[in-house]
Amino acid sequence: MVKPSVLVTRRWPAAVEAQLAENYDTVLNTGDKPMSPADIRDALKRYDAVLPTVTDTLNAEALDVDGAQTKIIANYGVGYSHICEPSARELGMTVTNTPDVLSECTADIAMTLLLMVARRAGEGERELRSGNWTGWRPTHLVGTKVSGKTLGIIGFGRIGQQMARRAHHGFGMKIVVQNRSRVEPELLQQCNATQVDSVDDLLPQCDFVSLHCPGGAANRNLINARRLNLMKPDAFLINTARGEVIDEWALIQALMFEMIGGAALDVFDGEPRISPDLLQCDNLVMLPHLGSATREAREAMGFRVLDNLGDFFAGRAPRDRVI
Numbered sequence: 001m002v003k004p005s006v007l008v009t010r011r012w013p014a015a016v017e018a019q020l021a022e023n024y025d026t027v028l029n030t031g032d033k034p035m036s037p038a039d040i041r042d043a044l045k046r047y048d049a050v051l052p053t054v055t056d057t058l059n060a061e062a063l064d065v066d067g068a069q070t071k072i073i074a075n076y077g078v079g080y081s082h083i084c085e086p087s088a089r090e091l092g093m094t095v096t097n098t099p100d101v102l103s104e105c106t107a108d109i110a111m112t113l114l115l116m117v118a119r120r121a122g123e124g125e126r127e128l129r130s131g132n133w134t135g136w137r138p139t140h141l142v143g144t145k146v147s148g149k150t151l152g153i154i155g156f157g158r159i160g161q162q163m164a165r166r167a168h169h170g171f172g173m174k175i176v177v178q179n180r181s182r183v184e185p186e187l188l189q190q191c192n193a194t195q196v197d198s199v200d201d202l203l204p205q206c207d208f209v210s211l212h213c214p215g216g217a218a219n220r221n222l223i224n225a226r227r228l229n230l231m232k233p234d235a236f237l238i239n240t241a242r243g244e245v246i247d248e249w250a251l252i253q254a255l256m257f258e259m260i261g262g263a264a265l266d267v268f269d270g271e272p273r274i275s276p277d278l279l280q281c282d283n284l285v286m287l288p289h290l291g292s293a294t295r296e297a298r299e300a301m302g303f304r305v306l307d308n309l310g311d312f313f314a315g316r317a318p319r320d321r322v323i
């Protein structure tokens with residue numbers, strides 16, 4: 001039997017690549033070079049399945065293909081706002097993602113960022129590495145206590161829920177939640193959380209705000225200058241969702257003029273480009289999109305793609321179909 005042809009757009013964990021090569025007529029991107037929209041367009045004409053990841057651009061231009069060969073885009077990653085939904089639908093393509101398996105690790109990074117910014121860990125490490133540490137003193141790099149404070153979670157999907165568990169059960173934090181739809185009372189009860197109606201209701205109540213909503217046009221600049229103004233002047237903003245959810249210019253102003261306590265970001269609008277102004281902000285911690293970057297999560301994401309492909313080519317509905 002002829003194996004379906006599959007193109008993988010970036011390097012994946014070795015065990016997953018090996019399994020892909022066994023199951024399919026697989027072309028790997030051994031050079032790990034990002035593909036352009038033109039490369040993606042070309043791939044959609046030649047392969048039965050294209051396996052992109054969250055940093056590939058599958059916008060309307062890349063999906064503007066006559067006679068596509070590809071029937072499934074099996075994305076490596078939970079977010080899929082980089083895939084133009086109307087174009088994928090028009091082409092009749094199935095799109096899948098990789099939820100669940102990265103939720104704990106992404107929440108771990110959100111918690112890491114929360115602790116780092118509250119306790120000024122980034123500043124401390126920079127000081128020490130630059131040889132400027134002059135020793136312990138009562139007023140040195142004094143931060144903010146985390147335990148018992150109020151955490152606002154915007155977007156109460158799987159990752160938001162994991163964040164709530166860590167913050168509530170690990171640090172005794174009070175949890176306030178904003179979510180597009182009503183959250184089941186049992187889910188809220190697990191962390192003694194309260195759901196509020198809107199982002200505007202949530203922001204003024206919180207010492208920390210962590211973003212866990214999807215990216216894309218619907219949530220672009222959800223956190224803008226007006227909303228940053230609604231935060232307490234000593235509150236911290238954490239983003240492990242998508243860069244575009246925050247109006248970066250407004251955040252830079254808020255950090256530079258100390259309108260909020262600080263921020264911690266794992267994702268950036270237009271990443272990997274980082275605004276030079278962000279680099280000037282001492283009250284900011286930044287990581288290079290490490291949310292799911294554990295051996296365990298990255299392998300599990302790959303095997304989840306394999307499950308989705310297996311179902312699709314066996315004529316079953318893939319469990320993680322999003323389009």
Ligand code: DGY
Pocket residue numbers: 054076077078079080102291292293
């Ligand atoms: C995702 O999966 O959407 C993350 O941003 C990368 O793990």
